[in-house]
Amino acid sequence: MFVHSAESVFTIRAMTRIETIAVHGGRDDLAELGVHAPPIDLSTTYPVPDQALGGQALGDWAIGAAHATSPVYARLHNPTVARFEQALAALEHTETSVAFGSGMAAVTAVVQAACVMAQKPHVVAVRPLYGGTDHLLSSGLLGVTTTYVEAGLVASAIRPDTGLVVVETPANPNLDLVDIEHVVRQAGGVPVLVDNTFATPILQNPALHGATYVLHSGTKYLGGHGDVLGGVVACSEERAAALRQVRIITGAVLHPLGGYLLHRGLATLPLRVEAASRSAAVLADRLAEHDAVEFVRYPVASRQMRGTGAMIAFGVHGDPTEVVRRLKLVTPAVSLGSVDTLIEHPSALTHRLVPGEELRASGVPDNLLRISVGLEHVEDIWEDLSSALCDVDYVKPSPTDFLVMTASR
Numbered sequence: 001m002f003v004h005s006a007e008s009v010f011t012i013r014a015m016t017r018i019e020t021i022a023v024h025g026g027r028d029d030l031a032e033l034g035v036h037a038p039p040i041d042l043s044t045t046y047p048v049p050d051q052a053l054g055g056q057a058l059g060d061w062a063i064g065a066a067h068a069t070s071p072v073y074a075r076l077h078n079p080t081v082a083r084f085e086q087a088l089a090a091l092e093h094t095e096t097s098v099a100f101g102s103g104m105a106a107v108t109a110v111v112q113a114a115c116v117m118a119q120k121p122h123v124v125a126v127r128p129l130y131g132g133t134d135h136l137l138s139s140g141l142l143g144v145t146t147t148y149v150e151a152g153l154v155a156s157a158i159r160p161d162t163g164l165v166v167v168e169t170p171a172n173p174n175l176d177l178v179d180i181e182h183v184v185r186q187a188g189g190v191p192v193l194v195d196n197t198f199a200t201p202i203l204q205n206p207a208l209h210g211a212t213y214v215l216h217s218g219t220k221y222l223g224g225h226g227d228v229l230g231g232v233v234a235c236s237e238e239r240a241a242a243l244r245q246v247r248i249i250t251g252a253v254l255h256p257l258g259g260y261l262l263h264r265g266l267a268t269l270p271l272r273v274e275a276a277s278r279s280a281a282v283l284a285d286r287l288a289e290h291d292a293v294e295f296v297r298y299p300v301a302s303r304q305m306r307g308t309g310a311m312i313a314f315g316v317h318g319d320p321t322e323v324v325r326r327l328k329l330v331t332p333a334v335s336l337g338s339v340d341t342l343i344e345h346p347s348a349l350t351h352r353l354v355p356g357e358e359l360r361a362s363g364v365p366d367n368l369l370r371i372s373v374g375l376e377h378v379e380d381i382w383e384d385l386s387s388a389l390c391d392v393d394y395v396k397p398s399p400t401d402f403l404v405m406t407a408s409r
């Protein structure tokens, strides 16, 4: 019942338009079940009257199989989560995907599969990355050491014991863009993980550019409503087997309710991304014209990225935290990709655990604010932002003052 037939997978693959895949992905067993919405299976255990057969299924899951005759136990497999995984894989143009309890659990599993299991304990990473990922890779907690390089210097950092290259594009928090194909070429066969959380599969499909693992914090755009925590890695069936093994052993599973909500979020993902991106483009232009704004970082569409997205980073003259404090509509909070517009100060929050010097060196100055544009009316967002910026007491610095300010940070 929980196994998707080869024929139904083909049906999804044959759909080429992303809006249609977003609505119908992972739902091909529903007609057979006679239901309209995917059932949420909350079972923690599954009866196995034939214990030998149950044991065989357990053995199959334990080696990372995609299917077995029974889920046996919720840590091994869950049909509601599997539907979300199938849908996300279709959107990312990969064979499959593996879901986790959070984005960080997903990153951890990739490092464990590509570095720890493969006994290649060296990682090459391009900064900036989400601060949590950076902290995980720097901490040594998983027994790996990490060399940080600029995107153009990845080849020079690869060693015989390098198990993984990690990039995020657009990068959290400053929206730096990385040429994925160039990084993949430089990696020379070492698996490349691309964090695609900011772009979403609607704007960018890293696997089509050679990425081995495509990671999402599903908590963000995929869920889309700020009410579900989850992570997912889209990849080949072969890579997924190791990730499932890690997930089973470590217990980093996504709860079925999370799987349901992430799956439901996918249906409206194209519309949400399109609407929020439209507003973000307007806001990025207006911010760039504002006297209180020093610079704006907003991606450009390219062959790799089909649109500009709904994330904006900008630097303010004066105290960035004061701007946040004065906002009345925009939500002052970490996270992104929700229906409401969110703003946060990366140096204080999302990137707090990255050493300040290193953060600044990777293009994240202390005056940078990050906005995730939501679905409110663009004029209401602008009214709130512009009045918060206007209210801030600042003296527009002369070039000399600016040098002094920079040096004192």
Ligand code: MET
Residues within 6 Å of the ligand: 130, 172, 217, 334, 335, 336, 349, 350
């Ligand atoms: C706990 S920090 C927040 C997490 C989230 N990944 C963000 O970038 O906003």
